[in-house]
Amino acid sequence: MTRQLLTAALTAALALPAAAQTDPSDWDAVTAAADGQTVYWHAWGGSTTTNDFIAWVGEQAAAQGVTLEHVKLSDTADAVGAVLAEKQAGNDDDGSVDLIWINGANFAAMKEAELLFGPWAEDLPNWSLVDVEGKTVTTDFTVPTEGYESPWAMAQVVFIYDSARLPDPPDSAQEILNFATQNPGRFTFPQPPDFLGTTFLKQMLIDLLADPSVLQEPVGADYEIVTAPFWAFMDALTPTLWRQGRAYPQTGPRQLQLMNDGEIDLAISFSPGEASTAIANYELPETARTTVLTKGTLGNASFLAIPYNSAAKEGAMVVANIILSPAAQLRAQDPDVLGYGTVLAMDKLSEEGRAAFAALDLGPATLSPAELGQAQPEPHPSWAERLAADWVARYGVAQ
Amino acid sequence: MLRPLPLLTALVLAGPVLLGLAGTLLPAFGLGLPGPGASLAPWRDVLDWPGLPRALAVSVLSGVLSTLGALGVAALIFAGWHGTRTFGWLERLLSPLLAVPHAAAALGLAFLIAPSGWLMRLPALALGWDVPPDLLILQDRWGLSLTAGLIAKELPFLVLMMLAAQAQIPPGRLRVARSLGAGRVAGWLKAVFPGVYAQVRLPVLVVLVYGMTNVDVAVILGPNTPPTLSVQVTRWMLDPDLGLRATAAAGALVQLVATLSVLAAWRAGERLVARVGRRWVWSGRGLPEAPARAAGFGLGLLSALAVLLGMAALAVWSVAARWRFPALAPEGLTARSWARFGPEMLATAGDTMVIALTATGVSLLLVIGCLEAEHRFGLTVGQRALWLLYLPLLVPQVAFLPGLQLIPALAGTGWEWAMVLTGHVVFVLPYVFLSLSGPFRAWDGRLARVAAGLGAGPDRVLWRLRLPMLAAPLLVAAAVGIAVSVGQYLPTLLLGGGRIDTLATEAVALAAGGDRRAIGVWGLGQGAAALLPFAFALALPAIWFRDRRGMRHG
Numbered sequence: 001m002t003r004q005l006l007t008a009a010l011t012a013a014l015a016l017p018a019a020a021q022t023d024p025s026d027w028d029a030v031t032a033a034a035d036g037q038t039v040y041w042h043a044w045g046g047s048t049t050t051n052d053f054i055a056w057v058g059e060q061a062a063a064q065g066v067t068l069e070h071v072k073l074s075d076t077a078d079a080v081g082a083v084l085a086e087k088q089a090g091n092d093d094d095g096s097v098d099l100i101w102i103n104g105a106n107f108a109a110m111k112e113a114e115l116l117f118g119p120w121a122e123d124l125p126n127w128s129l130v131d132v133e134g135k136t137v138t139t140d141f142t143v144p145t146e147g148y149e150s151p152w153a154m155a156q157v158v159f160i161y162d163s164a165r166l167p168d169p170p171d172s173a174q175e176i177l178n179f180a181t182q183n184p185g186r187f188t189f190p191q192p193p194d195f196l197g198t199t200f201l202k203q204m205l206i207d208l209l210a211d212p213s214v215l216q217e218p219v220g221a222d223y224e225i226v227t228a229p230f231w232a233f234m235d236a237l238t239p240t241l242w243r244q245g246r247a248y249p250q251t252g253p254r255q256l257q258l259m260n261d262g263e264i265d266l267a268i269s270f271s272p273g274e275a276s277t278a279i280a281n282y283e284l285p286e287t288a289r290t291t292v293l294t295k296g297t298l299g300n301a302s303f304l305a306i307p308y309n310s311a312a313k314e315g316a317m318v319v320a321n322i323i324l325s326p327a328a329q330l331r332a333q334d335p336d337v338l339g340y341g342t343v344l345a346m347d348k349l350s351e352e353g354r355a356a357f358a359a360l361d362l363g364p365a366t367l368s369p370a371e372l373g374q375a376q377p378e379p380h381p382s383w384a385e386r387l388a389a390d391w392v393a394r395y396g397v398a399q
Numbered sequence: 400m401l402r403p404l405p406l407l408t409a410l411v412l413a414g415p416v417l418l419g420l421a422g423t424l425l426p427a428f429g430l431g432l433p434g435p436g437a438s439l440a441p442w443r444d445v446l447d448w449p450g451l452p453r454a455l456a457v458s459v460l461s462g463v464l465s466t467l468g469a470l471g472v473a474a475l476i477f478a479g480w481h482g483t484r485t486f487g488w489l490e491r492l493l494s495p496l497l498a499v500p501h502a503a504a505a506l507g508l509a510f511l512i513a514p515s516g517w518l519m520r521l522p523a524l525a526l527g528w529d530v531p532p533d534l535l536i537l538q539d540r541w542g543l544s545l546t547a548g549l550i551a552k553e554l555p556f557l558v559l560m561m562l563a564a565q566a567q568i569p570p571g572r573l574r575v576a577r578s579l580g581a582g583r584v585a586g587w588l589k590a591v592f593p594g595v596y597a598q599v600r601l602p603v604l605v606v607l608v609y610g611m612t613n614v615d616v617a618v619i620l621g622p623n624t625p626p627t628l629s630v631q632v633t634r635w636m637l638d639p640d641l642g643l644r645a646t647a648a649a650g651a652l653v654q655l656v657a658t659l660s661v662l663a664a665w666r667a668g669e670r671l672v673a674r675v676g677r678r679w680v681w682s683g684r685g686l687p688e689a690p691a692r693a694a695g696f697g698l699g700l701l702s703a704l705a706v707l708l709g710m711a712a713l714a715v716w717s718v719a720a721r722w723r724f725p726a727l728a729p730e731g732l733t734a735r736s737w738a739r740f741g742p743e744m745l746a747t748a749g750d751t752m753v754i755a756l757t758a759t760g761v762s763l764l765l766v767i768g769c770l771e772a773e774h775r776f777g778l779t780v781g782q783r784a785l786w787l788l789y790l791p792l793l794v795p796q797v798a799f800l801p802g803l804q805l806i807p808a809l810a811g812t813g814w815e816w817a818m819v820l821t822g823h824v825v826f827v828l829p830y831v832f833l834s835l836s837g838p839f840r841a842w843d844g845r846l847a848r849v850a851a852g853l854g855a856g857p858d859r860v861l862w863r864l865r866l867p868m869l870a871a872p873l874l875v876a877a878a879v880g881i882a883v884s885v886g887q888y889l890p891t892l893l894l895g896g897g898r899i900d901t902l903a904t905e906a907v908a909l910a911a912g913g914d915r916r917a918i919g920v921w922g923l924g925q926g927a928a929a930l931l932p933f934a935f936a937l938a939l940p941a942i943w944f945r946d947r948r949g950m951r952h953g
Contacts, residue, residue, distance in 0.1 A: 045908045046908060046909065048740065048912070048914045069898075072900065201549060222792060246535050246624060247622070248624070250623065250911060254912070255913075258515075260556045261515035262530045282722070283914065393449055396450070397449045397454075399623040
């Protein structure tokens, strides 16, 4: 008994971390190396529907010998911080984070600091099904992904409203201001620098600009001039908000809870299917519906990235590949599960695959792709950073 | 074997705090992080943050007001009602609340007092409102709802601490004061309170520090424009802009300095109050007795009911189908949320209990070792050592936990459990020591002499006589330790590197999401994990010592 324990301890001590970097293009080698690995997926844990979906992905991964552990974050930046701390400590091959659900700003920061493993995404077998022409899956907030991250869902800004109270929802920034002025206290947005709150600022800026193409470049010297109409708009809007702008919901789901409590009539969402899913979960009234702005709304993809020092890179790639599978994408788009848009190209799927997507009932509050309209591209991340920082300085701390 | 234990205990308590402080101090001066090296830039960033004055003000205000509030109400309850049947009743109502974790209590309270919450639904139904009023009750800018929540949660702690302290005051004092003509309330405040306060001073300071620096309650009930300083420091720590790590470290030190200043001011205030109080004692002036008694009873009851009703609200949400404003009850009940979140919650509850039991076990070993060493070798724990015991509770968590985070990063993966366990022991041990030391020292030493006369060695006396006879207080100390461990949020989050989920981290993560049904299931789970051990601690001795009346009260 003692000897067995001793042997086990020695083996554990001597076993080198999976430093062997399997070539991502040799998929057989990847799956072989992945077998038996445990993948720690750091993903936001604030949404119970997402958590359920990730648990389901875990079951699929287990069938391929990969154990998936969901590390539930309240903020993606927690994972970035962990990787950074490990790099500073010289831990370059046995990191604690294997896979991150990441967004543009964090991706840009990690890529610049060389904290990411890759390129690998375009070597995934299921990459061949991805809609690389029609969807923004190869840039993230204007930053080229270059195979350092793999998309997993499409998102587009929509506004959720209670049709019982608000039969004719606003369709532009100006209309939102008109609504809020006539109905003080009935609108709010998640507090920047929350991701969705910052998205609201960007969306309003885009809608107020005659030519939003300037946002594709990093913030320049003309920032004040470009954003002047936007800040005038915010100055007018803020006192008409819920609680006169003295408090804000902290996240998107909390904002939906406010609508369910009858506190607000209009809310922003980055997921076209979220309202239908929330109705099914009793989290929104059955009369909730979604709408978009006439000039179009922001669209982007959610991505997965692997830190440079992950101890289970192969397992992480297997998980990313599972998420790109038609079965997982179909499940994610099902409003009873998640209601996220797929990143796959319908014309690259098999006959049955297409039929299954076509047969999905998107739910009462989900707009069809045609109604969603053309998505507007994300601004360069420097705009989001600057807008959020300025918003915090102007409205986020009591004057 | 026993001799080194007090030293080891001191190391366990002080080591992580000092190490962590060092790990916070360096980055605050630009060291230990990538960048231009030593610089004062992090300090400039903090001082330039426009929210700093108000964030500091709200932190200090909520800390001081909640401490004064909890201490005041606790004193009024003792002064007006101690020794009466009502007191026993209030005590029984308050003491289970001690175990309710802060996050769970805050989540329940938030739903109770929000403009769309349970309380407001009564006038809404009566007056036919179909939308809630647009009132800033929760997360108000001056942190008043945060203060109220802290008072409700800290009151039971102070009542329990004062109960132990009161037992040490000679019972004659109150009688003398009353025979000199003082009323019940004034007599207690004049004759008993000074002695009680001298003994609960450290717990009061712990309440003060917690009120100023907590993150979990402030996130749920506190303001956000700007938030309290500790919440802002935590945000800087987690910001995608990695340069803000240094800002966070500097902010943590600002928090530390502010906390130390408030502690110093509080001590100065004590002396001032003592001087004024002494004049009052000799003045012969009393107090409006009836209103004071009514206030103590009313506020104690209100505070207990607020937490209990909040927990009831969580329970209803966990089984609610559609539930809209202003309905008092959901349209239907469903077990769906329990089916969805229950199994995972139970699995996490298992991990939580493993951590809690291990940390409590380690703490019990160290505490019993220290107390026995004190008994055998006369290594008395003086006033200084008591400060050491309170050190982890008096230094703000946000000031030293970020520094400790570097250790798992240095050691590589696989150390998270050890780190989290250490973190929990640091916070569990003081409470275990506090709840066990009194009964342990009060044990009748003559029994040991009789046993020694019969030939039993000191070890045999400890294992066969002393510990079995102390079974009841040992169980209570263990229950306290478990409750403290179950409530730990920041240590678990930061030292576990996010890999270790407990009921506390899950509940606060879900609070960010806002799914009230999930919050209901997890909040109740967290409450039960802390409360059930207390139920065991009370029930087991009653069963074991069914036939031995002398053992019932330990």
